[in-house]
Amino acid sequence: MSRIHVPIELRWSDLDAYGHVNNARMLTLLEEARVRVFWRDPDSAQEAPLAVIDASDATSTRTVIARQECEYLVPIPHLRAPLDVQLWLAKIGGASIEIGYEVFSAPSVQPPVLYTRAATTIVLVDAESMRPRRITDAEREAWAPYLGEPVAFGARR
């Protein structure tokens, strides 16, 4: 199974008054990783491997976040080197997918620190009817190489 690695830069403003990356802000960082991986970039010839959702096309599909789960393992301080957000498909359902994430320190940090595990359930919705629509064969094929195991949340063990 392949994981997508998305380098995500922190901002100083991601810290809260405790001096660590805020727990809600972590979901913003995961959102940014999804945007860069899943959305087609109209200005780029080079396609991201999972960029099969065309955000600019307002007439067909919308994506709706149905559920998120996040496990905070180690507090994240202000870091200059981008986080290594690793992302895969934890599940491909009939009209929804589950993204799995493990958020690590930058590759230059040895040994790597695993900061966060998370999962997002996304429903594909027909933009006209606003009802869930089935995942197409083209989408299923594009995503198959990144289909991996469920997120290994520790708290449930």
Add this chain to the structure above:
Amino acid sequence: MSRIHVPIELRWSDLDAYGHVNNARMLTLLEEARVRVFWRDPDSAQEAPLAVIDASDATSTRTVIARQECEYLVPIPHLRAPLDVQLWLAKIGGASIEIGYEVFSAPSVQPPVLYTRAATTIVLVDAESMRPRRITDAEREAWAPYLGEPVAFGARR
């Protein structure tokens, strides 16, 4: 079982480019509800019923968020009337608690809309050793009236 009702005002800036309250921002709204319920207000004679954690006391206990889960049921538009964040203790463990939430429209809206279900696991940590510390009898007693059932997440049914 009693629930605590915390009115939380939206801001226009809570909306994202899709025109609804952003999924990450929802965790900020839940954080704000916790702050108002759990933290002692040094300027108020009137105690919040669960305000047994003294945020101003840097020498004893810190709270660390270990895990969050959130189910987004209905998109939230820009609303002037505060959300009715309902909150209870879904679990009291040895050194941790789980907060349960259901986020409703304002009481003036009939019938009420259930927007979001969520849960937060919080670990109590000794500020000196930074290791989990046991929940005290005083805390357990203060929280007992608000101990309720686990959050009824639909996606797991």
Add this chain to the structure above:
Amino acid sequence: MSRIHVPIELRWSDLDAYGHVNNARMLTLLEEARVRVFWRDPDSAQEAPLAVIDASDATSTRTVIARQECEYLVPIPHLRAPLDVQLWLAKIGGASIEIGYEVFSAPSVQPPVLYTRAATTIVLVDAESMRPRRITDAEREAWAPYLGEPVAFGARR
């Protein structure tokens, strides 16, 4: 001259890692004050005194922020009592207005603390042509009672 008083609640998340309300977030608080004062509330019979801009009407006027200036006089800690954002019209031009602000501590705090002075220049734009449009007589009349002096920025004295 009359000022509009808008109570604006802080959130704990408005603080940055220095433990005070972040300088950029202050502009979000001023934005929220404008939204509550200037935008018509479709669900309320009671009109805000300056609510002559109908945010729901996408076919006529848009407002564009052209310029902002902000003077930070005293750092703002985490406060439970809402800030008293005082707001008036510092200038009514041909196609633009300047809002003046002074941000004070809650009325219950004596003596009051003046935290921030600010000004925002807003241009009224025709939504179809996206070009500035002249302020109407009805708008000028509604705003006249709140027309006051320029913001007394200290740094320019």
Add this chain to the structure above:
Amino acid sequence: MSRIHVPIELRWSDLDAYGHVNNARMLTLLEEARVRVFWRDPDSAQEAPLAVIDASDATSTRTVIARQECEYLVPIPHLRAPLDVQLWLAKIGGASIEIGYEVFSAPSVQPPVLYTRAATTIVLVDAESMRPRRITDAEREAWAPYLGEPVAFGARR
């Protein structure tokens, strides 16, 4: 005169419900540019040219933002290529400096778009007494090559 060029990546979450980078968020982007230019990076051998403020040294100097001014010339859409934040010293005073900024589109965009002009006045404060302290000769010398003209705000012309 030399300007410092700081590439600052946008996030999708920087957009507000109007679909453009929010006016308050722009100050967060400028803050991030300052952090990367002015703060020493403890993990880097390579010094930023203006990194004479040691953020890790809690015992000597703090910087306090006294004033900001921002002119919004062109709305900023969601962009994948980082903004080119150009930054210089618009003024070196006795105990304060003024940073000037011009925020452009990425260098790959031709012709370049000038989105925003801004200025920030920063006071150097002794961390112990919390009173302004004089700029040292070492600081003045390090900053001199980046001393340029005042920001050319158009609204004042």
